[in-house]
Amino acid sequence: MSGSQRPVVALDRRQIFAMGGGGFTMEPGNPLLDDFVLSLADVGEPRILFLPTASGDTTSQINAFRARFGERACVPSHLSLFHLRDTTRPLREIVLEQDIVYVGGGSMRNLLALWRAHELDHLLVQAWQRGTVLAGLSAGAMCWFHAGVTRSSGPPEPIDGLALLPGSLTVHADGEPERLPVWLAAVRGGTLPGGWALDDGVGLLFRGERVERAVSSRPGAGAQRVDAIEGELMRKRLDVELLGDGPQAALGGFDEAVEELRRVNRMRRGGSIGR
Amino acid sequence: MPNAAPQIVALGGGGFSMERDSTLLDDYILSLLCSPRPRVCFLPTASGDADHYVVRFYRRFAPTCEASHVSLFRRDQGTGVEDDLASHLLAQDLIYVGGGNVLSMLGAWRAHGLDAILRRAWRRGIVLCGPSAGSLCWFDQALSAFHGAPRMVRGLGLLPYSNCVHYDAEPARRSEYHRFVADGLRAGYAAEDGVALHFRGTALARAVSSRPDGAAFLVEPCERSPAGVSERRLHVEFLGAAGARPATGARELAGDDPRERGDALAVVAA
Numbered sequence: 001m002s003g004s005q006r007p008v009v010a011l012d013r014r015q016i017f018a019m020g021g022g023g024f025t026m027e028p029g030n031p032l033l034d035d036f037v038l039s040l041a042d043v044g045e046p047r048i049l050f051l052p053t054a055s056g057d058t059t060s061q062i063n064a065f066r067a068r069f070g071e072r073a074c075v076p077s078h079l080s081l082f083h084l085r086d087t088t089r090p091l092r093e094i095v096l097e098q099d100i101v102y103v104g105g106g107s108m109r110n111l112l113a114l115w116r117a118h119e120l121d122h123l124l125v126q127a128w129q130r131g132t133v134l135a136g137l138s139a140g141a142m143c144w145f146h147a148g149v150t151r152s153s154g155p156p157e158p159i160d161g162l163a164l165l166p167g168s169l170t171v172h173a174d175g176e177p178e179r180l181p182v183w184l185a186a187v188r189g190g191t192l193p194g195g196w197a198l199d200d201g202v203g204l205l206f207r208g209e210r211v212e213r214a215v216s217s218r219p220g221a222g223a224q225r226v227d228a229i230e231g232e233l234m235r236k237r238l239d240v241e242l243l244g245d246g247p248q249a250a251l252g253g254f255d256e257a258v259e260e261l262r263r264v265n266r267m268r269r270g271g272s273i274g275r
Numbered sequence: 276m277p278n279a280a281p282q283i284v285a286l287g288g289g290g291f292s293m294e295r296d297s298t299l300l301d302d303y304i305l306s307l308l309c310s311p312r313p314r315v316c317f318l319p320t321a322s323g324d325a326d327h328y329v330v331r332f333y334r335r336f337a338p339t340c341e342a343s344h345v346s347l348f349r350r351d352q353g354t355g356v357e358d359d360l361a362s363h364l365l366a367q368d369l370i371y372v373g374g375g376n377v378l379s380m381l382g383a384w385r386a387h388g389l390d391a392i393l394r395r396a397w398r399r400g401i402v403l404c405g406p407s408a409g410s411l412c413w414f415d416q417a418l419s420a421f422h423g424a425p426r427m428v429r430g431l432g433l434l435p436y437s438n439c440v441h442y443d444a445e446p447a448r449r450s451e452y453h454r455f456v457a458d459g460l461r462a463g464y465a466a467e468d469g470v471a472l473h474f475r476g477t478a479l480a481r482a483v484s485s486r487p488d489g490a491a492f493l494v495e496p497c498e499r500s501p502a503g504v505s506e507r508r509l510h511v512e513f514l515g516a517a518g519a520r521p522a523t524g525a526r527e528l529a530g531d532d533p534r535e536r537g538d539a540l541a542v543v544a545a
Contacts, residue, residue, distance in 0.1 A: 054348075081379050087422060113385065
């Protein structure tokens with residue numbers, strides 16, 4: 001219904017929340033990032049639409065979304081491009097009435113191809129321009145940038161995104177050690193513009209094209225800004241706010257196996273344990 | 276592999292995913308392959324690589340074939356085929372495309388270069404087949420009614436016709452196809468559930484069915500007709516023995532498991 005569509009808003013009122021990993025699909029016991037996503041909407045009970053496109057609309061992602069948001073103060077729904085038979089309303093109506101669109105992880109190549117096939121890419125740009133918060137993790141985070149690094153075809157490789165945000169993004173910087181070096185090499189060599197590398201559990205909040213906050217659901221998870229200047233990489237760590245009531249509260253919902261994995265990965269990369 | 280004539284078997288609906296009690300259509304497709312243990316690869320793209328669909332494929336084909344599948348959503352996870360897609364697909368005897376959403380499938384295929392690979396496979400004589408979305412995709416133009424109003428979708432264009440599937444499944448399907456052809460959609464073939472159109476090169480060689488009453492039609496623009504379209508019923512051979520119990524219709528497929536019932540419907544919807 002066109003009557004429920006919002007007007008276009010100024011650039012600094014357009015928000016994108018890009019997570020390197022985390023949220024309900026990766027942190028079933030830790031709601032900090034997802035609660036932060038809900039807090040970004042300017043209404044008490046935001047309409048939040050989940051797009052599981054990048055996973056092939058798996059039932060597991062949809063169930064995890066329902067489990068996380070079903071009992072919270074919001075109106076959750078999901079849109080499956082593989083099961084559109086269940087959807088009677090036009091996609092345009094569904095997308096443009098949302099307060100938040102939350103994009104799941106998976107294959108970024110398939111995500112963009114399917115969005116384009118169904119012309120959802122244009123609708124999401126319009127939603128952003130009208131103040132709908134765009135959020136997502138992994139493929140669902142990189143898709144908003146000029147480019148990212150995907151494993152859609154197996155080995156990590158650069159891939160173009162929708163370019164709502166300048167620069168490039170790489171995700172799972174701690175959780176998937178093979179991805180970061182490919183990104184750094186592409187930035188150094190100039191195939192990708194400079195950008196951000198995010199650990200699992202870290203999200204960047206953009207207002208317009210500017211980073212406003214870097215937040216985390218896990219103590220120790222980091223974010224860095226990387227640029228190439230005359231072939232040399234300039235790396236700068238961002239200050240990351242730990243969400244919740246501090247480290248103790250965050251640890252309460254923290255999966256020890258994930259921390260163990262991250263420690264092993266840091267060791268593999270030659271970093272120090274405990275940093 | 277010898278350069279056999281290109282072959283496509285386009286199912287209006289049916290095969291292992293839709294006909295629990297009948298193997299007639301899949302048996303017909305397998306009978307076209309020369310190898311005693313043919314290499315058969317399943318592409319479940321149109322279903323979003325749904326696990327239950329992949330499992331049913333292996334259940335049906337693994338006992339008699341070298342069965343494999345390609346998942347375009349799990350290429351990072353080591354399931355399905357890991358190595359070069361082209362070399363794997365071009366080594367097959369049969370490529371079986373599953374049903375689901377044809378628009379999503381074609382988008383994902385193009386993103387991974389599968390459209391070009393499948394065209395090469397066809398030219399080499401690798402048999403291509405599938406129901407529903409797995410039929411529509413081979414044609415130049417397809418009538419898709421997966422979501423909202425029916426629309427024309429451009430397929431891979433191996434067969435220079437239009438195509439309409441599940442022709443008997445919904446009362447409006449026939450009139451919609453007629454309207455599209457009258458309005459400029461190119462002439463083409465409509466097939467009911469349980470009917471397979473077998474093309475050699477780009478010519479229709481046979482129409483066969485798992486049901487005694489399965490029908491297929493050639494629909495062409497016709498200026499002399501008031502509706503602007505003519506429809507001719509094709510000769511369809513019933514694959515079952517005379518007097519045999521007819522196969523269960525796809526729409527009647529309903530297991531105890533509601534999820535499986537939902538799957539069957541999802542596959543029906545192209």
